[in-house]
Amino acid sequence: MYVKDNMVPSPITIHPEQSVSEAIDLMSENKLHRLPVVDRDNTLVGLVTEGIIASNTPNNASTLSVFELNYLLNKLTINDIMEKNVVTIGKEALLEEAATILRKYDIGCLPVIDENRKLEGIITHNDIFTAFIDLLGYNHNGIRYVISITEDKPGIMEEVAGILSKEKISISNLAVYNNSRGIEVVVMTDGYNDVSKKLKEAGFNVTSVIRLHKEY
Secondary structure, eight states: BBGGGTEEEEEOOOOOSSSHHHHHHHHHHHTSEEEEOOOTTTTTEEEEEHHHHHSSSSSGGGGSSSHHHHHHHHHHHHHHOOOOOOOOBBBSBBBHHHHHHHHHHHEEEEEEEETOOBEEEEEEHHHHHHHHHHHHHTTTEEEEEEESSSSSOOTHHHHHHHHHHHHOOOEEEEEEEEEETTTEEEEEEEOOOOOHHHHHTTTTTEEEEEESSSOO
């Protein structure tokens, strides 16, 4: 899975000479929490977020009149407050790399740039969550099996696939986990033909069978 397949392409941006008031309006109108800052050539020069704006505006706005507050927000430019040292990523990077960087730096987004720092997109932690859900097939119509493997050996997946193939059942998603319970194979299949009995008869320890999003 690549960043380019999960990023938001051509995101809404703002220029450094624009006012903080304009940034607030853009975020509010488009339900955004951050804006990449680019120059007139679409080169990334910074990032502004709701948190940055909040930390650079008066803490006690109640002591200011609406006129005074609007004056300050219109006078303050994005260049005055934006984060200039922005962590970025390329569109050909793996999604796992993006997730690792987000966690390492405890940030919510990564602007996606090319080799000339031209902005191509943005990827957020929510995009990562969506990709993770899609990868595991949670929003897919079918049956989700969890098979506990006590002895890891070649041919296990071939045997599972063979059982499903005989029943003319397709695998839509597949994942293998190594955790405190040992090795668990998660298989998501198309349709609602339950083959858990056949899997058990073949010697597999099926610990969970869940019918997801069944259409009635």
